[in-house]
Amino acid sequence: MWPVTSRGGAVYQAPIFVNAAGAWADMVAAMAGVRPVGLVPKRRTAMLFDPPADQNSGNWPLVIDMDEQWYFKPDAGKLLGSPADETPIEPCDVQPEELDIAIAVDRIERMTNLKVGRIDHRWSGLRTFAEDKTVVVGFAPDAAGFFWLAGQGGYGIETSPAMATATASLIVDGKLPDRFAELGLSPADIAPDRLLG
Ligand SMILES: Cc1cc2nc3c(=O)[nH]c(=O)nc-3n(C[C@H](O)[C@H](O)[C@H](O)COP(=O)(O)OP(=O)(O)OC[C@H]3O[C@@H](n4cnc5c(N)ncnc54)[C@H](O)[C@@H]3O)c2cc1C
Known part of the structure; x- marks a missing residue:
């Protein structure tokens, strides 16, 4: 430039x-x-799953717990859920960990009446923070x-x-x-x- x-x-x-x-x-x-x-790069994991069939989830808000331990929100006809993980990691082509997906499912199912069921897609990325x-x-x-x-x-x-x-x-x-x-x-x-x- x-x-x-x-x-x-x-x-x-x-x-x-x-x-x-x-x-x-x-x-x-x-x-x-x-x-x-x-x-410091930190891994953040996300997954897509189906909303309840009898609900119009498109106008649901972002739902997040006060301590930011999980969240979900509507995403193009699906629900996007996350365990809101912040795992420090070296820069890399980061991949989702099964444990983080399981934690997200567990937290969302325990705190709501949603059933996660089949996970369509899962991924993770890096969120990078200064001190x-x-x-x-x-x-x-x-x-x-x-x-x-x-x-x-x-x-x-x-x-x-x-x-x-x-x-x-x-x-x-x-x-x-x-x-x-x-x-x-x-x-x-x-x-x-x-x-x-
Ligand atoms: C699961 C997840 C959910 C998120 N949700 C939100 C959200 O809801 N709202 C929000 O605002 N943000 C969200 N973020 C954060 C957002 O994605 C980041 O803050 C944003 O992408 C940072 O942008 P960036 O351009 O700084 O870095 P990046 O998007 O990481 O881009 C950096 C680029 O530089 C390239 N690069 C690195 N080294 C080199 C090199 N040597 N030569 C050439 N290219 C190189 C990389 O390949 C990459 O493409 C989320 C992140 C994740 C992981």
């Missing part, structure tokens, strides 16, 4: 490397000689042009429009859009510096 940037008031063209490698972001940083920020569970968005203090866009944890789909906007604005203008400041967010809140001690 070779944008014209105006950081610090000076307009210049410089190579920018955006590190958006998810669970691998610390490894990619290390490969580039940049100090990792201490990201303070806040996104890491900003230039590395120790490498010119190296930009972090990582640590989106369990909410990276919902936050992606805002974080993409923040990224473009920080790179091109050297600041967050005004409406972010109006909401009380400053670049320091999400900058990698806060994690580097």
